[in-house]
Amino acid sequence: MSSPVDASTATPAxxxxxxxxxxxxxxxxxxxxxxxxxxxxxxxxVPRGSAFGFLGPNGAGKTTIIRTLLGLTGAxxxxxxxxxxxxxxxxxxxxxxxxxxxxxxxxHPNLSGRENLRLVAAVRGPETRARIEPALARxxxxxxxxxxxxxxxxxxxxxxxxARCLLADPLLLILDEPTxxxxxxxxxxxxxxxxxxxxxxxxxxxxxxxxxxxxxxxCDAAAIVDRGKVIVQGPIAELAQGGGVxxxxxxxxxxxxxxxxxxxxxxxxxxxxxxxxxxxxxxxGDPQTASEVNATLVRAGVGVMRLEPVRHSLxxxxxxxxxxxxxxxxxxxxxxxxx
Amino acid sequence: MSAVAPxxxxxxxxxxxxxxxxxxxxxxxxxxxxxxxxxxxLIWALVLAFAPLVIYFVVSVIQHSSNPVKHGPAGGAKNFxxxxxxxxxxxxxxxxxxxxxxxxxxDASAGVFRDLVVTGRSRLALFASRVPAALALCCLVIGGxxxxxVIGTFVFASNLPTPDAAVVLNSLGFALxxxxxxxxxxxxxxxxxxxxxxxxxxxxxWQVVASPIIAHISSLGSAxxxxxxxxxxxxxxxxxxxxxxxxxxxxxxxxLLALVAWLAVFLALGAWRTRTMDA
Numbered sequence: 153m154s155s156p157v158d159a160s161t162a163t164p165a166x167x168x169x170x171x172x173x174x175x176x177x178x179x180x181x182x183x184x185x186x187x188x189x190x191x192x193x194x195x196x197x198v199p200r201g202s203a204f205g206f207l208g209p210n211g212a213g214k215t216t217i218i219r220t221l222l223g224l225t226g227a228x229x230x231x232x233x234x235x236x237x238x239x240x241x242x243x244x245x246x247x248x249x250x251x252x253x254x255x256x257x258x259x260h261p262n263l264s265g266r267e268n269l270r271l272v273a274a275v276r277g278p279e280t281r282a283r284i285e286p287a288l289a290r291x292x293x294x295x296x297x298x299x300x301x302x303x304x305x306x307x308x309x310x311x312x313x314x315a316r317c318l319l320a321d322p323l324l325l326i327l328d329e330p331t332x333x334x335x336x337x338x339x340x341x342x343x344x345x346x347x348x349x350x351x352x353x354x355x356x357x358x359x360x361x362x363x364x365x366x367x368x369x370x371c372d373a374a375a376i377v378d379r380g381k382v383i384v385q386g387p388i389a390e391l392a393q394g395g396g397v398x399x400x401x402x403x404x405x406x407x408x409x410x411x412x413x414x415x416x417x418x419x420x421x422x423x424x425x426x427x428x429x430x431x432x433x434x435x436x437g438d439p440q441t442a443s444e445v446n447a448t449l450v451r452a453g454v455g456v457m458r459l460e461p462v463r464h465s466l467x468x469x470x471x472x473x474x475x476x477x478x479x480x481x482x483x484x485x486x487x488x489x490x491x
Numbered sequence: 492m493s494a495v496a497p498x499x500x501x502x503x504x505x506x507x508x509x510x511x512x513x514x515x516x517x518x519x520x521x522x523x524x525x526x527x528x529x530x531x532x533l534i535w536a537l538v539l540a541f542a543p544l545v546i547y548f549v550v551s552v553i554q555h556s557s558n559p560v561k562h563g564p565a566g567g568a569k570n571f572x573x574x575x576x577x578x579x580x581x582x583x584x585x586x587x588x589x590x591x592x593x594x595x596x597x598d599a600s601a602g603v604f605r606d607l608v609v610t611g612r613s614r615l616a617l618f619a620s621r622v623p624a625a626l627a628l629c630c631l632v633i634g635g636x637x638x639x640x641v642i643g644t645f646v647f648a649s650n651l652p653t654p655d656a657a658v659v660l661n662s663l664g665f666a667l668x669x670x671x672x673x674x675x676x677x678x679x680x681x682x683x684x685x686x687x688x689x690x691x692x693x694x695x696x697w698q699v700v701a702s703p704i705i706a707h708i709s710s711l712g713s714a715x716x717x718x719x720x721x722x723x724x725x726x727x728x729x730x731x732x733x734x735x736x737x738x739x740x741x742x743x744x745x746x747l748l749a750l751v752a753w754l755a756v757f758l759a760l761g762a763w764r765t766r767t768m769d770a
Contacts, residue, residue, distance in 0.1 A: 222609045224770040247611030254609070258602030262528055271603075274521035275612045278513050316606065 174233070175200045175324045175356035176221065181230035183213075183220050183380075190216040192380040193230070198358055198373075200323075203350045205367030205374035205388070206360040207466075209474060213380040214360040215255060218328050222252055235323055248276075251317025252326040256333075257309050261302035265293055265312050268301055272316050280319050287318035290345075306333030314345070325349065325357045331366055343370050364467040368392075374466070378474050392466045399439045403431040404458035405449065414452040420445050430458065515620065522624030525597055532593045533628075536586035540636035543582045547574055548643040555647075567651025571644040571662075572729040578636055579666040580724060584698055587629045587670040591677025592690045594625035595761060599685050605770035618765040622678055622758070629674040630667055637666050654729075661728035669723040672750060673698065676719070679757030683764045706739055715739045722749035 176198035183191040190213050198204045208214050219225045221232055223243050232239045237246035259268045266284065273280040288294045291311035296304070304312065310333055317325050331339045347370065349355040361367050367374050368388060375385035384391055405411040408431065415424040415433060420441050423434040435441050439461060449456050527533060551565030563569070598604040598617070607617050645653055654662070673694070681690040702720040705711065715721060721739045725746035741749075 219605075219769075222605075224605050224608055244611040244613065247609060250609065250611070252606075252609045254605055258606065260525060260528075260597075260601045260603060262530065263525070267524065267528070268603075271521040271525065272606065272610065274514075274517035275607050275610045275617070278517065320610070 173200055174198060175202075175204075175235060176358060177233040178217075178221070179231045181217065181220065181232060182228045183216055183225070184228050190380050191220065191227070194377075194380070194382055196375060196382055196385065198356065200356050201350065201354050202373055203346055203357045203359065203371040205371035206358060206377060207362065207364065207367055207374055207470060208360075208377035209362060212378045214362075214377060215328055216380075217377070218252070218254055218326055218358075218360055222247065222250075222254065222326065224254065249320055249323040250326065251314075251320040251322035251324075252328075253310075253313040253317060253330060254326075254328050256306075256329075257313025257316070259301040259309065259312065262300060264298050264300055265304065265308075265315075266297040268312065269316060269319060273319055276319055283319050283321060287315040290318060291315045292341075307335060307338050310334055310338075310342075314342075323355060325355060326360075327357065328360045329362070330359060331361070331363065339366070346370050364470050368466040376470055376473050383473050384469075388466060392469050399435040399437070399441075400462035401433040401435065401442055401445065402427070402429045402458070402460045402462055403433055403449075403456060404429075405431060406455035406457065407453075410452060411449055411454045414449055414454060415445070418445065418448050420448070432462070515616075518616065518620035519623050519627075522594065522620050523627055526590065526594055526624055526628045529593055529597070532589050533632075536589050536628075536632050537635075539582050539586040539589070540578065540632050541639060543577050544574060544636060544639050544643065547577065548647065552647060564647050564649035564651050566644045566647030566649065566653070568644075568654045568658075569651065570647070571640065571654050571658075574640045574644070575662050575666065575729055576724075576727065578633070578640055579662075579669040579727070580720065581699070583633050583636065583666060583670040584673040585695060586632055587674035588677045588691060588694045588698070590629045590632070591625050591674040592681040592687055592694070594621040594674075595678040595681025595690065596685055596687045597621075600687055608770045614766045615762055618682060618762050621682075622675060625674050625678050626671050629670055633666055633670045634663070637663055658728055665727050668726060672719065672723060672754060675754050676757045679759075679761030682761030683757070685764070685768070716741050716745050717749050717752075719749065719753045722746040722753075 174197050176196060178194050178196045181191050181194040181196070182189065194213075194217060196217070206214055206217070216225070220227050221234060221239070223240055226240075234246040235249060239246050259265075260271070263271070266288065269284045269287065270281070273284055285294070288297050291314050293308065293311055293315060296308065301309065301312065310330060314325075314327075314330070317327075331342055334342055343366075346357050346359070350357055350372070359367065359371060371388060373385070373387045374391055376383045376391070403411065408426065411431060412424055412426075415421045415431075420436055421433055422436045425432055433445065435445065442459060442461065446456055446459055547570075548565050551562070551570065554562035555564055598607060604617075608614060641659055677690065677694055680694060681687065684690050684693075698720060702718050706715050706718055706721055708715070716739055718739070721741060722745075725741045725743075
């Protein structure tokens with residue numbers, strides 16, 4: 153096993169001074185497996201009370217960072233804090249209010265769902281036992297709680313895994329690929345549950361996933377990781393737009409030349425050019441100025457058949473960031489949108 | 492998923508964590524639950540503990556009834572002395588090894604060890620709670636088989652003398668210590684290797700095959716005193732001889748020291764591995 157982080161030098165020893173408003177904070181976190189560097193100086197900041205997506209292609213290091221944070225494996229360098237407490241120095245205290253599913257949720261298959269929760273409740277402490285029934289109810293497994301886990305579907309195991317997390321009454325949930333095995337209805341329910349946890353209950357949810365759509369629909373902020381490095385992190389909208397706020401429109405008009413001339417003279421427009429879809433127009437101001445651009449064109453005698461805001465997707469940004477890595481070393485592309 | 496929400500208290504809110512004893516008792520209960528619900532292991536442990544004694548009594552009763560002159564009654568002190576090593580030093584340890592190995596590897600092989608680690612509970616505590624749980628189940632199984640031995644000893648004694656109460660109680664203690672020691676060693680070795688088949692094969696091969704052979708190699712001299720099988724056989728309240736037990740003559744202190752050393756070494760190795768391995 154690799155040597156653990158030297159907690160005495162890596163992190164402040166006084167817990168009171170470290171409650172920084174971040175649920176997870178890592179600095180220079182490095183993990184090596186022999187010659188291979190799985191985590192390469194990860195700096196991650198997860199704000200409290202948010203759903204945070206941790207995106208990356210398979211093998212990017214998503215599960216490794218979760219395992220390192222939770223003390224399942226040691227780090228070679230760097231510092232970590234969970235809920236403001238340095239780990240591994242105060243690991244026990246830090247994890248008391250953390251629920252986690254690492255990789256697929258596993259259980260003793262010969263025990264019932266309720267018994268499996270009892271096992272974890274026993275380890276967490278006497279006060280936890282009272283949370284078993286509410287947790288089962290919350291994930292919709294009360295009726296099947298007496299059945300052995302070996303009879304559960306993958307989706308039910310995922311739900312039971314979430315119930316196991318809830319036993320901690322968690323301030324922070326760490327979920328590794330949580331929608332694996334869920335059907336579309338289950339994914340929708342799961343998404344709603346995560347949003348409720350964040351918005352109504354103030355919990356922080358850290359979701360590791362390679363499903364961009366999932367993260368985009370569920371999370372407030374995200375980090376994109378590849379080859380052991382965090383490439384970008386920040387609010388979803390800013391990530392999708394590549395770091396700056398770009399308001400763009402797609403236009404279909406009857407007179408392209410006149411439209412380009414008119415738009416080129418307008419103070420509302422930063423750039424206008426032809427594209428496969430028609431005219432692509434970048435606005436100088438906020439999205440509401442689109443109506444003024446439309447009025448300007450109409451006044452100039454241009455017929456506007458279509459005016460549509462461009463929606464920047466996280467997928468676009470993800471592919472852009474990760475494919476760029478194929479051409480350049482990761483260090484050249486590392487960029488932090490917002491911490 | 493319905494909307495029954497556990498409440499979220501403030502991060503700084505005081506939390507009841509229960510006394511150390513309460514937590515330990517709950518963790519013991521949880522580990523005991525895992526073991527007793529492992530039906531395959533439990534059935535095999537019961538078979539290994541009970542079946543040899545049942546066969547022993549059945550065969551002895553048949554022999555006695557078919558030829559009372561040649562074969563004496565199936566019970567009595569003499570048969571008790573023959574049956575005790577079968578339970579305490581041969582088949583009982585096999586049952587204890589199965590239980591101990593399951594306790595030592597159960598969480599890891601089910602893939603739930605990491606889920607226990609992420610609770611923040613110390614890994615040493617997770618390891619420590621397995622030992623009494625395994626011992627408790629082992630004692631129940633061996634205790635039940637011992638009861639069968641005692642019942643058979645008295646029911647089939649006919650006109651033969653029977654062991655007195657002191658021998659019966661001392662023999663119970665001996666059976667529990669002999670099998671319990673193997674059970675604890677099995678917990679430690681299984682946690683060390685994290686391989687159920689590997690630990691079972693290694694322990695059975697050592698205890699049943701290698702140890703008796705080594706015990707008979709007189710050129711090894713006093714080194715044989717370190718054999719666990721020899722130190723355990725030393726504590727038998729009835730005379731033990733033959734392939735099952737006391738080939739080497741030990742002092743009380745040496746036997747006790749060897750026994751404690753075996754337990755300490757394997758517990759330490761199991762605890763070290765549990766504490767340091769990637770979960």
